[in-house]
Amino acid sequence: MRPKTTHTLLTPRLRLVMLLILQTFLATSEAKTLALPLKSQVIPSGYLPRPPNKLRFHHNVSLTVSITVGTPPQNVSMVIDTGSELSWLHCNNTTTTRVIPDPLFNPNHSSSYSPISCSSSTCTTRTRDFPIPASCDSNNLCHATLSYADASSSEGNLASDTFGFGSFVNPGIVFGCMNSSFSTNSDSDSNTTGLMGMNLGSLSLVSQLKIPKFSYCISGSDFSGILLLGESNFSWVGPLNYTPLVQISTPLPYFDRSAYTVRFKGIKVSGQLLNISGNDLIPDHTGAGQTMFDLGTQFTFLLGPVYNVLRDEFLKQTNGTLRVLDDPNFVFQIAMDLCYRVPMNRSELPVLPSVSLVFDGAEMRVSGEQLLYRVPGLVRGNDWVYCFTFGNSDLLGVEAFIIGHHQQENMWMEFDLVEHRIGLAHARCDLVGQKLLGLG
Template identity: 35%
Template sequence: MASFSTLFFFLLFLIFFNFNNINLSLAHSKHSKTTIVYHSFSHSFPLISARLSQHASKTSFISSLASSRTKKQRQENANNEKAVKPPPPSSSYNYKSSFNYSMALIVALPIGTPPQNQQMVLDTGSQLSWIQCNKRMSPRKPPPPTTFDPSLSSSFSLLPCTNPMCKPRIPDFSLPTSCDQNRLCHYSYFYADGTLAEGNLVREKFTFSSSQSTPPLILGCAMNSTENKGILGMNMGRLSFASQINLQKFSYCVPIRQAQVNNKLPTGGFYLGHNPSSDSFQYINLLTFPESQRMPNFDPLAYTVGLVGIRIGPKKLNISESIFRPDAGGSGQTMIDSGTQYTFLVEEAYNKVREEVVRLAGPKLKKGYVYGGSLDMCFDGNPMEIGRLIGDMVLEFEKGVEILINKERIMDDVGNGVHCLGIGRSQSLGVASNIIGNFHQQNVWVEFDLANRRVGFGKADCSKSL
């Protein structure tokens, strides 16, 4: 993986040429990212699970939005949020569906008029949503049937260069735009894991039923991308799907990935709007911080929560609570991210976890092995036996709220008989944040109550969540 500085200067180089109307093959958001992003191809409409391309799967555990922001990127994001107009009056959306899960949550959303189902990665770490739009190369080579065909939708429109989103200016790193040769608003996103996508900004509806649809929302319409799925941005940014429709709450329940029967992936549940199980949820407030703490390493658009400790077996690790909180520069932030596969911890917290794992199961550790450049607590042999040696792991939050990771599912199968503890160093992502990924959200309802600025957790058998 190239160094962060190399990737950053490469991005500036690309943006420079893009502003001169040279059509470069870049793109995306997550996991948000016009910024450089480490996205895990990382909300219910038919969510289907599909393994990403071989290239993407190698970095599927890498974080989204927060993974690689520079000081200037974070400053631009915070400044832009100040200028955002108040959202429109709230509309009540209620929609539910089942989904399958492998390493990412992939939702099939009905977009356009009449609707066309589009596959998008549900990502609470991304802002701008984008879809794959078709590009007719020739009459004899029709576009893939899974892409969106704008010509079939009566509610589709392109954003011209005169739109405020496309005003000539220093690039907005939360959404780098330019004016293309057709006088249309062009965007480019480049993810540090190699994912590319670019296209035009458009307005389009999400049509859930004949009686329930959104107003036209700003989306990216990708004409060039290295992936065949889009992104459903669900963070707190002004352009996220949740913000644009002033969504009050949404929730999902990730099933246990290992529990496959006859090669069929397990099924979980997703709600857009009210969740009938929410009476049993335990809630923690989203954290807010003074403006002075939002730079340079703090992501103000993420769902930041108060992690206070980690237990392994009966032992609470000797980690100060301050390690899980942002310092004056924003380092140490703890966020919930559906688009990141694994969990990543800052160095001091990670070292304490690894020290305890080595104490409990050190002789069985696979020496000198690092999966994907990030996971180095890996083992050969029976994962159930190793899990028994390590024991249950518990993430402790404020107000006594906990997420229990049972010893039976503490290890993840990464192939070739190797199983790794699903925790890596956030330093390997180039960030100083704690990121709780979807692997540690299995068999838990996770609700984002945006109206009350809180996150709820509820124990569940997610295969029976609807």
């Protein structure tokens, strides 16, 4: 029996600036487009509480968006995560007037803030995000506990308030208002307030706002890109190839039914399909081994038997062009054990074999610099250390295929929740962002 399926929320170590485009059917029947800034921030380890199915990592990028919450509106910055359900904010419950900008949300300064009673059906909604079920506190309010990445915890109440996207407001959004007693890190300038849950769960922002479709496109060249909530019928994006979302009606112990799960069919290297057993690519009878797209994870992690086949083939095809690190004591991010030494005076990487992830009806081709990631700050002699951007799930204790956002760079990714499918198309995401800027 496979162990419980888990996946990762990654903390950022790089800085990027992107563009958020919202198709604002959320607040008006007449379709309009609104542009808002989206960027990443350095978030200290342990700053963000995470659900129990999220693991701790370093050297990673998370995508954040700035919105407003409350009345009058307070600016908050939230990590976007398609692998989590409940949105939550770090809350500051002091009643004093703020003198300087505070990255925390203060419910006492919002006239539209409403805590949720523990007798409410919302409080009894089952969610995988809580290791301990929500309960009643001394004030008969819905009390929730989240785990920190450093094994400590944060507690708070479920509540509702108005979420604003530019000039469009959406009242009554349920979220977690978590206590602000977290560890700070002096080398961080993080202003991140919380997390925006975007999976298929009933409490996710996607479900609460009844969003029928959302899309995103992440550039790998200049870290620009877009996120769209709503329709994305642009002729210049190109035709999409769709892969159906896997849906099961019977609960299985290790299958996350709220995740964006697809059918994994195989892997190609340099266009040639690898010899991988079909049984290694599908969930077992417990539901463990599903394949999910997770915007809250940077890299891609494959089950051990599949990863080993890919690793061996990639190693074979780069023999003679790249020098293997050959250090059995070094594994990047716990699970990425194929690393290379690249001379610091080398202007660019050699030509690399492409890797294509094959899904039911669609493929995702990963090539060039997407395949190797330079480990920040690590030097061996006169060489940088680069690691293969696919990792071994088994080394994480994770029995799932997790497709991270690094492999999704320069792909138009459309999540169609009405037709229950994901559309993929290769795109120049930097150019897509420039074209959409002209729509404002």
